[in-house]
Amino acid sequence: MSFFTGEQMIFFVDDDAALREANVQTLDLANLAVEAFPDAASVLPRIDAAFPGIIVTDIRMPGMDGLELRAAIHAIDPGIPVILITGHADVAMAVRALHDGAFDFLAKPFASDHLVGVARRALAHRALILDNRRLTAAAAAIDSPLIGESxxxxxxxxxxxxxxxxxxxxxxxxxxxxxxxxxxxxxxxxxxxxxxxxxxxxxxxxxxxxxxxxxxxxxxxxxxxxxxxxxxxxxxxxxxxxxxxxxxxxxxxxxxxxxxxxxxxxxxxxxxxxxxxxxxxxxxxxxxxxxxxxxxxxxxxxxxxxxxxxxxxxxPLRERRSDIPQTFAYFLDEAAAKMGLQGFQIDDGVRRHLVEHDWPGNVRELRNFAYSVVLDLPSDPGLSAMPGEASLSERLRRFEATIIHDTLTQTQGNIAETMARLGIPRKTLYDKMQRHRIDPKIFRT
CATH class of the missing domain: 3.40.50.300 (P-loop containing nucleotide triphosphate hydrolases)
Known part of the structure; x- marks a missing residue:
């Protein structure tokens, strides 16, 4: 399910026409929308903060190179994933670029399925970022948003x-x-x-x-x-x-x-x-x-x-369990901001509680739980601060995948029953399973 306006798109930038054509064909055959550009100068005017896609770019190009293009895109919107293509000699340079905000890099030669996998992961990441922004904008006029996509x-x-x-x-x-x-x-x-x-x-x-x-x-x-x-x-x-x-x-x-x-x-x-x-x-x-x-x-x-x-x-929350990870992630982020903290890694115990608990106190109880998780941060062995890591989007992705995985396990891969338990339409469930690369057939006995 797309949470933003506009089609997800891959902009592929490479000055080598043969490699550009081959990789564009690979992405096209994977049913990914892709558009090719021969240089950085031609792609930059097409990028703004509402761009719903990702950039895949070679590092070594005449004029503006891939690293400079990544920096320019980062200045427009640091939430746009940029994947760098690098030769063996440039791997160290690409690693440094990861620390500066690049999403990932592909070292030549790379397998076609590796390119497709990294691109899908980046597209899902971008979708979650834009969804989070939409929720934040919708919540601007109220004390806290009415969260959920069920x-x-x-x-x-x-x-x-x-x-x-x-x-x-x-x-x-x-x-x-x-x-x-x-x-x-x-x-x-x-x-x-x-x-x-x-x-x-x-x-x-x-x-x-x-x-x-x-x-x-x-x-x-x-x-x-x-x-x-x-x-x-x-x-x-x-x-x-x-x-x-x-x-x-x-x-x-x-x-x-x-x-x-x-x-x-x-x-x-x-x-x-x-x-x-x-x-x-x-x-x-x-x-x-x-x-x-x-x-x-x-x-x-x-x-x-x-x-x-x-x-x-x-x-109540128990009737829309698919909304729990998104709601919890919002309140966790809210609590962290008040505590001056930036990010978390949450253990399986917290995830199990989110999935298994019936939440009789509903959203208020979930909010209190999120705050208790943050307040217990210094002494809780299941939770550690990781500055700059585990953003709201990443936590949402993990929690959502966990709930879908556990529900499919409980229903033995029965799609109709999973839809009923999560309270979401069939298309939404299939879109989410595809995003998290969950195959329902493996749950069937």
């Missing part, structure tokens, strides 16, 4: 984008730690109401005796202070979004007053002679099935149906 998460993000502009009230269902408040913020920030406030209320934290004044405001004079009562959360959300978290815990008396706000789009503060209009969108969240609360008599049925105009369900 079918369920792709649908959820698409639905959020569609609903954001529709201005319907929304009910969000999801277990503890799945990111309900994050979804509410995404709905608000992508809506026409984004210039106004999102006012969040944790209903479980509101004592019943002050809940009405907190939510709906008060126009009464406080006898102790002589000041007019508070505006209330509903009025504060005027022209914006009112987010009611854990609405299943709201007291029945407060539910009745909230129903009027939703039905009439007006609020009557405590002590006010008449209601006043409010323009807002209501987004409510619950970790339980509200219909169960209706049947139990703890939640008003009419309020339930008013809130249930549109329902969004956030799937």
């Amino acid at each position: 079918a369920a998460m792709l649908r959820l993000r698409e639905t959020i984008t569609q609903l954001a502009q529709a201005d319907f009230d929304v009910l969000i269902e999801g277990e503890t730690g799945t990111g309900k408040e994050l979804v509410a913020h995404m709905l608000h920030r992508q809506s026409r109401r984004s210039a106004a406030s999102l006012v969040a209320v944790n209903c479980a934290a509101l004592p019943h005796d002050v809940a009405e004044a907190e939510l709906f405001g008060s126009d009464q004079i406080d006898r102790a202070t002589g000041k007019l009562g508070q505006a209330g959360r509903v009025r504060a959300a005027h022209r914006g979004t009112l987010f009611l978290d854990e609405i299943d815990t709201m007291h029945p008396a407060v539910q009745a007053k909230l129903l009027r706000v939703i039905e009439e789009r007006e609020v009557q503060p405590v002590g006010a002679a008449a209601p006043e209009p409010v323009d807002l969108r209501v987004v409510a969240a619950t970790k339980t099935d509200l219909m169960d609360a209706v049947r139990a008599g703890t939640f008003r049925e009419d309020l339930y149906y008013r809130l249930h105009v549109v329902k969004l369900r956030i799937p």
Whole structure:
């Protein structure tokens, strides 16, 4: 599965026409898109930071040589893999180039399958880098991104984008730690109401005796202070979004007053002679099935149906296990940045925990685990700091491959069952297996 705009492409640079043609044919026969260039000067104008491919270049060329070309590409985007082709006399030079940022080198003469293998690995590396950038850009406006490429998460993000502009009230269902408040913020920030406030209320934290004044405001004079009562959360959300978290815990008396706000789009503060209009969108969240609360008599049925105009369900991590490595890698990188650390090598124990644990606390628990891994860094024998190594992209690649490998092992190579367990479409699974060079046939007994 491609995570970027544009086709993956190999730019092959060599001044020797015969060698250029032979190697281009090799890559073409391997079903890799390739374009040939006779010199560095002709390829550089085609490169920018959005380039979705890689460069394979000979070192010894007239004019700008391969090392100078690599440096020029590095200045454009250090995340573009450059593979150097070198003769025996230049091997030491190529090794030094690896330390300066070259992806790999091929010493002449090299086998065709070696060229194809290195090129595929570089293309996968580039795809992951661009995917990471896309996720980072998407997360720029929120505290942390809604991460995942499983079918369920792709649908959820698409639905959020569609609903954001529709201005319907929304009910969000999801277990503890799945990111309900994050979804509410995404709905608000992508809506026409984004210039106004999102006012969040944790209903479980509101004592019943002050809940009405907190939510709906008060126009009464406080006898102790002589000041007019508070505006209330509903009025504060005027022209914006009112987010009611854990609405299943709201007291029945407060539910009745909230129903009027939703039905009439007006609020009557405590002590006010008449209601006043409010323009807002209501987004409510619950970790339980509200219909169960209706049947139990703890939640008003009419309020339930008013809130249930549109329902969004956030799937728990155990239903989208293929998203775990990507999510963990994001939080690990986040934690490392706060600790001033650059990279990690993680042992099999951490990987097994990611694969085998059911994550009842969902994304919140996974984030806490990532932070605990980093905080235990000095004394944990399974984790060591490796400055400059094990980037987010590399960790994502390792964890993703591990989960696919282990799931195929458990299903004995059954593709349909593997798809179901990972929660991803068939094409996505096959693309990922190809990227990680995993053959499902070896798992079949």
